[in-house]
Amino acid sequence: MKPQYWFRWLSVQGAPRLALRLQARRGDPFAELMGGPTGCDDPYPLIERLRGHGRLLRTPIAWATFDYELCRSILRDTRFGVRTTESFNIPKPMQKLAERFPLPPNPVEPPSMLVIDPPEHTRMRKPVASAFTPRAIRRLRDRVETVTAELLNELPAGGSADLIASYAAQVPIAIISEMLGFPDEDKAMFLAWGDQMTPLLDVGIPWRAHRKALLAMEVMNDYLDRHIERLRREPGADILSSLVTAGELDSFALKATASLLMGAGFETTVNLIGNGVAQLLAHPDQLERLRAEPDLWPNAVEEILRFDSPVQTTARTALTDVEIDGVLVREGNTVVLSLAGANRDPAVFADPGRFDVGRGNAKDHLSFSSGIHVCLGGGLARMEGVYALQSLFEQFPDLRLGGVPSRRELFTLHGYQRLPVQLGRRAPAPEPSSV
Template structure:
């Protein structure tokens, strides 16, 4: 790769990586949250240590908060943006040196919806929302049910399985393929691309991880060129075909949108299903409530999203000189927001460290963000998670952990890499369809 790419890594991740490691050694809770192996397994001690320092905490280069009301306010406040007018804050001479290091469209750079603000955000989100027609959602719901049934039929009764590789990954990758018109036989390639590219959503990743992610994105970019050309010739009934034929997004916007749906949409649902399995097995009294009253499943999924969210943090940039909670923030100030911390803020949720599927305000979690950047696929993710988890536990009521679940080596996308399970006997019973919420 060109030296410009290495310089870009230094600006985007290298400098933060070195600064975070230095601050972690000095006892900074925010830095430890992003670098400590202990925080990878259990981030909440560091989050609570950060909360104890105040509602809005200053760290080198950034501010950080785990406060529910502050985070919700900033996510809805037009004075804060997702990327800022000039993107990454860097000297003009360095920006000019890097401008030719154009990277493939991906979820963490404009024009991804995650990283743009109005008016472009409004225009692109409107186009994508229009493609999520009732007919398209109905097709996806049918696909969730058929794929879940196929996967559960393939699991060996009284046998063992890795429920990440054999189940949690397979449900959302099938749905994403359906949404984008990708051939189902390329699932393994998509999974490999996703695993390699998702570290980009972390802060301060290594040069090797960054390089490998962009090499994977480059391969995906070339595939998308061919795929979009194919959809223009022969559009299908999928959502990406609708975006292509509408003609409202340019080529880079189409590819950034597809990459975002693949990355954020797929990985978060894998984590939702995996985290849900572990939490329900770890809290048998809550699982018993679901067996007594299956109507609680949608609420249980929201409690899983609150208690063990698949995405741990997000960030915003002050677009102008502003004040929040009595603190002056100059334009360009970065604020890192702990969504996991907000979801366990005792000012918002009673006894927040207790997993309770009957919690009355569980759905008020911030896992799907808030404001104009609220996750477009939140209803779909809830539907997938509800149907997949309910079907699994109803068909295999005696399933149990067969070893220690292995967390993924990522700090922001919080989930499991491997989940060894003893399945127990299968009970075949129809599961009622779950409507999108």
């Protein structure tokens, strides 16, 4: 491990980690939400406590809001830009120390479109957007159906399984791998890299997690170098081949884009599927309603996204002095936007703590963000979620938990590490149509 990585962790993760831990010991609910296992496992009681402190509150490391209208307006406000880790009230000397130790291309640093503003953001996003249009998503439906059916056939009827490892993770990784032209046999590698690198989306992660993430980043960088060179010689029909042959992005930008698409195309959907299974098993009345009214499945996915958001938070930094709700937010200050809090705002969603697959405005959630940084793959994630969940519960009607599920100890991404189930009997295949 390169020694400069330790200095980088100290500057961008270690300092906020210390501040969060000190504040958590003093009983600060925001610090506990961002940095404690309680917040990762069940963040909603802490979110409701924080909501009671007002629409916009000052915390030790940033401003924060749990209010739907404030979150939505800030996401769409051009006076705010996307966050960088350095914007979380980290002292200037620590920021400069971090800048001395750049990382390989990755999803959480420029030129990844996740963390850049226009005009650079427009330049990076435009060539990728065509792969996620409604028409492009419709073309992927048959492949999603096929992948889902193959995975379900491999699950042992009458046996047990960890639905995250054997199903929820496998559906999106198969699709995004094909979209990027990756060989099928490399999927296990991508899953491991994703698991190791996603903590970088959090603030104040421990050194060990940071070290694993950077090691994975180095290995992935070498892999992408070889993969992109292969695509230069033998381009395919995938989106990464299109980006390579277009020649608009240099090698560094290509790798940053590929790593972002790989992570974003996987992480949201695996959490959506896992959270959906857990919520439907915890609310059998809602599952029965879906069996009686299968046309509600798309709306049920929206309610899962609202009720237990796979992405809990994002942040924006003021590009100029901005007055919000009567409070002056200075240029350079960061506002943490709780998407999970917005999605349970009682001013927008009636009885927000109730899981209701028939909720009329479920689709108004902010789980895919809003504004120019709205998630490119939102339509794909929705489609994958509908097929994966509906097919699972139709094929295994007696599905039940087979142990205690375990959450991932992450703040930004909210999902399960393990989801043990007893599958029960496999439903007989439907009779072929006589028409």
